Amino acid sequence: MATRTPLSRSIAAHAVLIAYTVIALFPVFVIVINSFKSRRAIFAEPLAIPTPDTFDLVGYTTVLKQGDFFQYFQNSMVVTCGSLFFVLLFGAMAAFALSEYRFRGNTLMGLYLALGIMIPIRLGTVAILQMMVASGLVNTLTALVLVYTAQGLPLAVFILSEFMKQVSDDLKNAGRIDGLSEYRIFFTLVLPLVRPAMATVAVFTMIPIWNDLWFPLILAPAEEVKTITLGSQVFIGQFVTNWNAVLAALSLAIVPVLVLYLIFSRQLIRGITAGAVK
Template structure:
């Protein structure tokens, strides 16, 4: 009984911390959104005030929809983010399953090598990556961004998923092998459904840096046809004058997909983050 109470208390504490973190993280988003509906003077006069009859203005959204091809930028970001998440989760889960399930010489070194990407930023290799993309003819293509973001997200995916997959019952997997299931069937039908919370956690922590990234779209895909939302919104930022209404409106529109995906994965995300608190 005492152990159950302690587990419940730890679970409640973990949920409380996560909720508090969410509130703190969403407050800047709230400030951006409310200021996107205000006049320029109202933004600087009282940035924390909710838009009123005198300060309400949609000039930022009209400017965003009139200048540039925001729908195309939005579509490019969505394609790059969804494709990168798919490959990160697929290849990361397969690599994590191999490292956690099969014992071979160099297993630990291989896991350490894959985890080095967490400690070494991929941006340090920007020059080499650009040279590779130029040689491959992939500059100014969405494929270049998908390849880079997949490589960027794999280390974290392997690190998190391998720990969860080690907790999957060996008896369950061995029973599948006795029944004649192939390793691919065991992986896709038995193991993956049990690590969905971890998959959702990896998806959320991988999705946000990809969607908000400015560096690689600026280096690898700066053409008008391949601009992402973050890069496209830079058109409203000038050296001497910045159209803050348009910038805030563009950022507010760009936030929507991230919030939708976050809400979709939120339940599994909470389960994945608090998994260790209820043991």
């Protein structure tokens, strides 16, 4: 039986990633091309490229005129970036503590944090709403950041703790011998080595936050704090839906999250391809 070389495994890994990217981006492609077509063309030929006869920007003009769409974008960016920052920071700190230090209840603490992966946070919507009302945080972006941080921490701790267990103890002990504090060891030695894992956490955490409708509708429905997903619902009616505006809003909403995905996916792909050639 022929043995696969590291080069062939790397090529196979890149081929799989390319195929996955094409499949994943096809719905995005369909949404974008239809956002530039008239309503009649959308239903007549949904997979066709816009032509001079079918090209129409009515969806974008409607989106930009109706509602403060740029404010919705800004709110979504603040909530997403803020939540990612706290998820990665606190998740990495907790994972480092669980993987590095042995104490009574270490395993139980890890299992307790992992329960958040299995139990949906939406089950506690009523209690969360009551808590936010009591704290005076309803209709604020802070409420959304707090909820999404709590939502993303279990997965972050679960993934990062497994990666941090693989970091060499000799490297960390050498840092301690050189007089580095535990904070310096964490930020300068451990974090750079687990960047692919942090990119994985960021990718899997970012998309649900950006696309979520439930908590913005419950905790922050006011006009000045609406997110892009909640703001797009104005074009969806009970009896009539403005598909041109909906597709245009979705196309505009794709751009920021696609940029964030590309930023984090570089580390994600680097980690996958590095593992393929070992």
